[in-house]
Amino acid sequence: MDENRGISDQAKLGGSKTPAKAVLQRVLREAGIGIALVVLIAVFSAFAPHFMDESNVTNILTQITINLIMATGMTFVILIGGIDLSVGSVMALCAMVAGLVLKSESVPVPVAIAAAGLASVIVGMICGFMNGFVSSFWNVPSFIVTLGMLNIARGGALEVTDARTLFEFPNMFNNFGTATLFGVPAIFLVALSLVLLGWFVLTRTVFGRLIYSIGNNEEAVRLSGHNTFTFKVAAFVISGLTVGIGAIIYMARLTIASPILGTGFELNAIAAVIIGGTSLNGGRGSLIGTFLGACLIGVLADGLILIGVGDFVRQMITGGVIILAVILDSYRARIADRAQ
Amino acid sequence: MEPILELHGIFKYFPGVTALESVDFALTPGEIHALVGQNGAGKSALIKILSGAYTADAGEMRFLGAPYRPRTPLDALEAGVRVVYQEFNQLPYLSVAENLLFERLPRRFGVMLDRATLRRRAIDLLKRVGLELDPAIRLEHLGIAQRQLVEIAKALSSTGRLLVLDEPTATLTPREVTRLFEIIRSVRASGVTVIYVSHHLQEIFELCDRVTVLRNGRRIESFALSETSAPELVRLMVGRPLEAATHAIEADAAETASPAPTKREPALRLDGLRARGSSYPVSFELNYGEILGLAGLVGSGRTELLRAIFGADRRHGGEMYQDGQRVAFADPLDAVRHRVCLLTENRKEEGLVLAMPLRVNVTLTDLAQVSRAGLLRVQTERATARHWVRELDVRSRSVEQTARELSGGNQQKLIIAKWLFRDALIIMLDEPTRGIDVGAKAEIYTLLRRLAKVGKALLVVSSELPELMVICDRILVLSRGRLVGEVHRNEFDEERILSLAYSEYLAAKPQAEDRSS
Numbered sequence: 121m122d123e124n125r126g127i128s129d130q131a132k133l134g135g136s137k138t139p140a141k142a143v144l145q146r147v148l149r150e151a152g153i154g155i156a157l158v159v160l161i162a163v164f165s166a167f168a169p170h171f172m173d174e175s176n177v178t179n180i181l182t183q184i185t186i187n188l189i190m191a192t193g194m195t196f197v198i199l200i201g202g203i204d205l206s207v208g209s210v211m212a213l214c215a216m217v218a219g220l221v222l223k224s225e226s227v228p229v230p231v232a233i234a235a236a237g238l239a240s241v242i243v244g245m246i247c248g249f250m251n252g253f254v255s256s257f258w259n260v261p262s263f264i265v266t267l268g269m270l271n272i273a274r275g276g277a278l279e280v281t282d283a284r285t286l287f288e289f290p291n292m293f294n295n296f297g298t299a300t301l302f303g304v305p306a307i308f309l310v311a312l313s314l315v316l317l318g319w320f321v322l323t324r325t326v327f328g329r330l331i332y333s334i335g336n337n338e339e340a341v342r343l344s345g346h347n348t349f350t351f352k353v354a355a356f357v358i359s360g361l362t363v364g365i366g367a368i369i370y371m372a373r374l375t376i377a378s379p380i381l382g383t384g385f386e387l388n389a390i391a392a393v394i395i396g397g398t399s400l401n402g403g404r405g406s407l408i409g410t411f412l413g414a415c416l417i418g419v420l421a422d423g424l425i426l427i428g429v430g431d432f433v434r435q436m437i438t439g440g441v442i443i444l445a446v447i448l449d450s451y452r453a454r455i456a457d458r459a460q
Numbered sequence: 461m462e463p464i465l466e467l468h469g470i471f472k473y474f475p476g477v478t479a480l481e482s483v484d485f486a487l488t489p490g491e492i493h494a495l496v497g498q499n500g501a502g503k504s505a506l507i508k509i510l511s512g513a514y515t516a517d518a519g520e521m522r523f524l525g526a527p528y529r530p531r532t533p534l535d536a537l538e539a540g541v542r543v544v545y546q547e548f549n550q551l552p553y554l555s556v557a558e559n560l561l562f563e564r565l566p567r568r569f570g571v572m573l574d575r576a577t578l579r580r581r582a583i584d585l586l587k588r589v590g591l592e593l594d595p596a597i598r599l600e601h602l603g604i605a606q607r608q609l610v611e612i613a614k615a616l617s618s619t620g621r622l623l624v625l626d627e628p629t630a631t632l633t634p635r636e637v638t639r640l641f642e643i644i645r646s647v648r649a650s651g652v653t654v655i656y657v658s659h660h661l662q663e664i665f666e667l668c669d670r671v672t673v674l675r676n677g678r679r680i681e682s683f684a685l686s687e688t689s690a691p692e693l694v695r696l697m698v699g700r701p702l703e704a705a706t707h708a709i710e711a712d713a714a715e716t717a718s719p720a721p722t723k724r725e726p727a728l729r730l731d732g733l734r735a736r737g738s739s740y741p742v743s744f745e746l747n748y749g750e751i752l753g754l755a756g757l758v759g760s761g762r763t764e765l766l767r768a769i770f771g772a773d774r775r776h777g778g779e780m781y782q783d784g785q786r787v788a789f790a791d792p793l794d795a796v797r798h799r800v801c802l803l804t805e806n807r808k809e810e811g812l813v814l815a816m817p818l819r820v821n822v823t824l825t826d827l828a829q830v831s832r833a834g835l836l837r838v839q840t841e842r843a844t845a846r847h848w849v850r851e852l853d854v855r856s857r858s859v860e861q862t863a864r865e866l867s868g869g870n871q872q873k874l875i876i877a878k879w880l881f882r883d884a885l886i887i888m889l890d891e892p893t894r895g896i897d898v899g900a901k902a903e904i905y906t907l908l909r910r911l912a913k914v915g916k917a918l919l920v921v922s923s924e925l926p927e928l929m930v931i932c933d934r935i936l937v938l939s940r941g942r943l944v945g946e947v948h949r950n951e952f953d954e955e956r957i958l959s960l961a962y963s964e965y966l967a968a969k970p971q972a973e974d975r976s977s
Contacts, residue, residue, distance in 0.1 A: 324836055
C-alpha cells in the first residue's frame with residue numbers, strides 16, 4: 121500500500137513541468153498569434169504589391185479601428201464566460217441617436233459634438249446594462265439575451281428616423297474621421313488607447329482580477345465572499361461603452377449615420393477575440409491577444425485584396441482562420457487538462 | 461453449489477487512496493446478498509467494478525464459471541449483470557417508455573422506432589414494479605420514488621443473471637418498499653442472483669440471505685444473516701478502536717478542551733435552524749477554541765446544514781447568534797463579512813480558481829488588503845501570499861504556480877490559507893481530507909488543531925468517523941436530518957456514534973413521518 125503511494129507521488133513529481141519549460145510553453149502560447157501575424161505580414165510584403173506602402177498601412181489601420189474598439193469590450197464579456205451578439209445593432213442605435221443630437225442646430229457645433237458623443241456612449245451602456253442584468257439576474261445564457269437585444273436595437277435604430285440615413289454632419293466632426301497624428305490615423309490612436317486602458321484594467325486592478333477569476337470559477341469567487349453579479353453586469357456595460365465609442369468614430373469616418381450600419385460586426389469582434397486566444401469558456405486570454413487578432417483579420421483581408429483574391433474567397437479564408445483558431449484553443453484546453 | 465460470481469484479490473487504487481484491498485467475494489446462485497459498510501468502505505467501488513464502470517487494478521473475477529473482466533458497462537450488460545445505481549442515469553426529456561427500453565429500442569424496418577411494441581413492453585415492465593402510469597409521459601414529470609421504480613423496471617427489461625441494487629429504498633415509502641421486496645423475491649425466483657446494498661439494517665434482515673461486511677476497502681466477514689444480529693454488524697462495520705497513531709493530538713486536545721472558553725458567548729449558536737430539505741430544526745453551540753464535529757451518513761443533512769449557516773442555501777426558519785448577537789447571513793458575502801467561512805467538499809469546483817496562481821487564490825478573499833484605490837499591488841500580494849504559503853507549509857515551487865499543479869493536501873492548505881488571510885474566526889469544513897492521502901491527512905489534522913488552539917471556532921463535517929474522533933472536542937450526530945446526539949471527547953466511542961448515526965434508519969417506517977411533513 122505504502123509502496124504504491126510512493127510510486128504515485130514520484131509520478132506526480134516527474135509530471136510537473138520545470139519552470140523553464142513552463143515559461144517556454146507560455147511564450148509559445150501567448151506569442152503564437154504574434155508569430156502568425158509577423159509571418160502573414162512578411163508573406164504579403166513579398167507577394168502583394170504596394171502592401172507596405174504608407175497609404176496601404178494607413179488604410180489597414182483605419183479598417184481595423186472599429187473592430188478593435190468593439191473587440192476590446194467583447195474581451196471583457198468573453199472573459200467572464202459570456203458573449204455579446206448585439207454589438208453591431210447597438211452600434212447602429214447609438215449612431216442614430218448620436219446623429220440626431222449632432223444635427224440639432226440650436227447649440228454651437230463643439231457642444232453638439234460633445235453631446236452626440238455622450239449620447240452614443242450612454243445608449244451603448246444602457247443596452248449593455250440590460251444585456252448583463254437580464255442574463256445575470258435570471259441566469260439566462262447571454263447568447264440568447266444578446267440575440268434578443270440584437271433585434272431590439274436594430275429595430276430601434278430603424279424606428280428612430282423611420283429608416284432614413286442621417287448625413288451632412290458638421291465639418292469639424294467629419295474631419296476627425298480622416299485626421300492623422302504623426303501620420304497615424306487619429307481614430308486608430310483612440311482605439312489603441314482604449315486597448316491599453318482595457319489591458320491596464322484587466323491586469324492591474326482588482327476589478328480585472330475578479331473578471332478573470334469569475335470566468336475561471338464563478339462559484340469559488342462567490343463563496344470567497346464577492347458579489348459576482350455586479351462584475352458580470354459590469355463586463356456587459358463595458359462592452360456597451362466601447363460600442364458607443366465605436367459608433368461615434370465610425371460615423372466620423374463614414375460622415376453619415378445609417379440604421380443598417382454595423383451589420384455583422386459582432387462576428388468580426390468575436391473572431392478577433394477568439395483568434396487572439398481568449399477562451400470562449402472564459403477566464404483565459406488577454407487584450408494583447410485581441411489586439412493581435414484584430415490586426416490579423418485586418419491584414420489578412422487587405423493582403424488578400426492586394427494579391428487579387430476575390431471578396432467571396434476572402435470571406436471563406438477568414439472563416440477558415442476562425443475555425444483554425446478555435447481548434448488550436450481546444451488543443452490548449454486539452455493540454456491544460458492533462459497537466460491536471 | 462458452485463458460486464455464480466467469484467472475486468479473488470481485487471484491488472482498486474485512486475490517487476492517494478486504496479479503495480479496495482485484496483477483496484474476496486463469492487455469490488451463491490439464487491441468493492439475495494447484502495453488502496454493508498460505512499461511507500467509504502468500498503461498496504461503491506466494488507459495484508462499479510462489477511458493472512464495468514471501473515476496472516480493477518489487480519485480482520480476478522469469474523462469472524457463470526468463466527473469467528469475467530468487463531471493460532465497459534456494455535460488457536457487463538452483455539454478460540448479464542444489471543446495476544441500479546443510487547444516482548440514476550436517466551433522460552428526463554424522453555418518455556418513460558423510451559427510458560425503460562433505451563438500451564435496446566424496438567425497431568421496424570431496421571430504422572423506424574416501433575412505437576406499438578415500445579408501449580406494450582413498457583406497460584409490462586411498469587406492471588412488474590407495480591407502477592400504473594402512462595408510459596408516454598415524460599420522465600421529468602415523475603417523482604423521485606417513481607423514477608427509482610422506473611430504474612428498477614429498466615434493470616428487469618433484459619434477462620440478467622445478476623442484479624445489483626444500490627440503496628434502492630432511499631426514496632421509497634414503506635408501501636413501495638414492501639412492493640419492491642416482492643419484486644426482488646420474484647426476480648430471485650426466476651433464477652437471478654441479487655446484490656443488495658443498503659444502510660437500512662432492518663431491511664437487510666427482512667430481505668437478504670447472506671451479508672458481507674466491508675471496512676476500509678477490505679472484506680471483513682461474510683455469513684448468513686440467521687447467524688448474526690444488527691449490533692454485531694455495526695460492530696464489524698466499525699472495526700477495532702482507532703489505533704493511537706495520533707497520541708500527540710489526543711494530548712493536545714485534552715489540554716485545549718479543558719480550559720475555560722476565551723469568550724463568554726459561544727462563537728455561534730443555532731436555535732432551531734432548519735436547512736433546505738430538512739424537516740428537523742437543529743440547535744447547538746459552537747465555541748471558540750474548539751473543533752466541533754458533525755457525524756452522520758451520507759445524505760443525513762450535514763452539508764446542507766453548513767450551507768444553510770453560510771447563507772449559500774436558503775434557511776427555513778430558526779435563528780443564529782454570533783457572539784450573542786442575532787445574525788442571519790443572507791449570502792456567502794454576508795457570512796464572510798462576519799468572518800465566517802466555509803470550505804466545501806468540492807475543493808476543485810468551489811474552493812479554488814485552479815488555473816490561476818497560488819498568489820491569486822490566497823488573496824481572493826480580501827483583495828482590499830493588497831490593493832490601493834482599486835489598483836493591485838502585486839509586490840505586496842506576492843509577499844503576502846509567500847507568507848501564508850510558508851505559514852501553512854503549502855508545498856510549492858513559487859506563488860506564481862497555478863493551484864491546479866498542487867496535490868490535494870496542499871490545495872486544501874491553500875484554501876485554509878485564503879481564509880486565514882481574510883482573518884476568519886468561524887471556520888466550517890466539509891470533508892476536509894476527502895481524496896487526500898494518509899500522510900497529508902495527518903498534516904491537515906495538526907493544522908486544524910493549531911487553528912483551534914489560537915482561538916478559532918471550527919465546525920467539521922466528515923464521513924470518516926476515526927477522523928472526527930482524532931480532531932474533535934465534541935461530535936454531534938445527525939441521522940436523517942435530525943440531531944440525535946452529542947458525544948464529548950472523553951466519551952468518544954465509534955460504535956456508539958455509529959449506532960446514533962443509524963438510529964433514524966433503524967426506526968420503524970421513518971419515511972412515513974418524513975413524507976407527512
